[in-house]
Amino acid sequence: MQEGTIPLTANIPTLEQLLALAKGHTDAEGRLDGTQMSLPVVLRVSPDSFKFKPSAHSKTASPDSKESNDSNRRNSDAESEDVNELDFEYNHELDPETHTDQQRHDHAVLRLAAQVIATTQFPVGFPTETVYGLGANACSEAAVANIFYAKGRPADNPLIVHVSSLRMARSVSSDAAVLGEGESAGAGAGGRATYGALLKRHWPGPLSVLVPRCERQIPAIVTAGHGLVAVRLPAHPVARALIGLAQTPVAAPSANTSTRPSPTRASHVRDDLRGRLLLLIDGGDCDDGLESSVVDALRSATVPPELSPTSLQTTPTTAVIPHRIPPCLLRPGGISIEMLRKIKGFEDCVVWSPKLPSANKNDTIAPVTPGMKYKHYSPNVPLVLLESHQDETLYSKQQYREAISIAISARISAFLEKTPTKIITSPATIVILRTLSQSDFALNLPRSLPPQVTILQKSLGDSTAKVAHELFAALRDCETLYLNCLLVFIEGVAEADEGLAVMNRLRKAAGETIFFHE
Template sequence: METKRFTEHDIKEAAAALRLGNLVSFPTETVYGLGANALSETAVKQVYAVKGRPSDNPLIVHVSDKEMLEKYVDTLPKQAEELINHFWPGPLTLIVPMKKGTFSSTVTGGLNTVAFRMPDNALTLELIKEAGLPLVGPSANTSGKPSPTTAEHVLHDLKGKIAGVLDGGSAEIGVESTVLDLTDSSSEPTILRPGAVTKEALEKVIGNVRIDQHLLSEKETPKAPGMKYKHYSPEVPVWIVQNTPEDWNKAIKWAADQKLKAGIFAGKEILQLFDGPLIEGYSFGMNTVEQAAKQLFSGLRALDETDVELIFAPAFPETGLGEAYMNRLKKAANQKYFKN
């Protein structure tokens, strides 16, 4: 199959491909999604096949506006209304009860709930409107690998397997949306996956919110994407390093002593400390969690395509966006920290 790179001038063609049941990747402010008609079981099954994704993993349904969402839910919870008014379009996914008979189990993972999101990307909102369909949109990559934040990443993984990718440049945020479960009326709303919309931001709108810290095993059925224990992983092992010059020195010295070529994903001031034939660096610029989160997946992908034998990446405090960054990094590293 030829995979076309669509531009803003090709949205009608991309929408037509989606209506025909084909797969088209689309840009969002978080990562690139793999779009398919959410109402077509055949189209959605292609998503699982192309990604190599377990079919028990529910998918997020992307809509162009609140009116499209309302077609597929019986009653929208009051808290959902408040959050939509405050955060949509944006990096917030809401899990709500679905209207019976609307989406197949290929979308819901066999649950009676659906995750909805309205992405903050003008090209993709136009694409959804033009298609006239809600679109599933898991990350457009091989399942378990670092998520794509550019059209080039999508083509690297899925060229020849999908109809096309709508090129919207680099994703602004770089980590997937916050997923909030609103389906248990007896419990506080629960963050199942942290993202750029933080617990603190949510609580300013709807009051108390809790974070589900439980890491699913491979045998458990997730209620939202990205909840598996290991995820977002490159081919070579990833180790988390405490982000101080002393800890970086210990890690790099240990790798050199083992004669292992190390990939370093770090801020420019850390990278300036190291040089040599057994080092491959990827700078995310200023040593901030915002920059690290935006380039985490790009950095892991880039280093994985070199001849490094392991990758070191920095820890950041787990507050604000750091909660989302560390959630992804811990899964990429399979929870492994470097300890001298």
């Protein structure tokens, strides 16, 4: 059994039995109050049990499967795919002659989870390729409110809506054409931006795009009152099958307590939301380890010249001359800025900052997607980020390794001076998380280091992709796996490829940053 996996529950409860477990443990609003510590019920499934077939709306004749989704689509250079080929449906038909007991069990588990989403206000924990999600019916204001309550999430922090097909994605937007046939940002009718080329390459996958919200379908609570909604078609077969069975879009942030590191294992979800979550689907560890990238191409519509970053007007200021604002990566994640810029119409895609101009001036103030406003990803132990100037290569220069060793040693000394030895529980640990540095730092440890304190150095991998995959789990391990963890140091990475998303998370998680310069 892999680390962090929760034992298999052999008997699958009925919906009535599941709801009975919540009886007497809800508040006046019908929300779990955290007193039933036997919850959530955890049911394990194998992602391999779920297959997909072309829907009646798809133009492709290809059979299903994971081969048609994220990795091949992400790495393909082909531009000829029809965006409607994204319309695959979960194949829930089981042949008793060919399907195994495991497959029948797994399909029954998802039918139960889909019932919870479709017929109750309780959210469900489930795996995606990025992190575990906490999902509820995106069309139900009460169900979505339960997500905010369970997480302790601020009401002005919007959610991402997850769908199982392109057809479902179009149903949540008041302007479905932006998800349609347009080949590039700004290529739609009348210069209107579309996501066609982007979706062909990166859906299903760790990509969320902003579209105009259909007010009849998606309540304002999902977007914190904003007119745009982020929508994603996940690649994980369990997530797609669950949403398809529920037959409704699913609003789903990460399934953790607000501000905590995102969960990449079912055990992370259980530990954070015990007593506040009814049902959790354990589909194993998440593949990517970081949340989806969020892209806004609608800001690339034409805007008045005073909002244009490249405007050099010689005409009277009263004349409105249209200028194109480029698409924007609002939150870096599984799809890197380098990958986005390979797509026609996204070559000039920029990374969001509060100073960027926008067709809507309020966009620089009100967050339109998760991760733009609040503190996130923080473990319950002090985290110190070791960061170099991004124009310098920290990991290949010996002087930086020496500087890091000196800085860590000095910071440990300062910590011990403020922490009386008698209050340090024996044993205790100080953790150093190395990223691209593959050998331990040579530390000059202070003589005042108590004998019960162990210095542990751990590598997160030899590539930014591996670091991204291991990051959140490593931060959580510092809380639970290592005895009485006092302090954590972590190396930064260069902001290329997955490194941009890694540094985005680390800067929000760290309580302290030590900078290094030549």
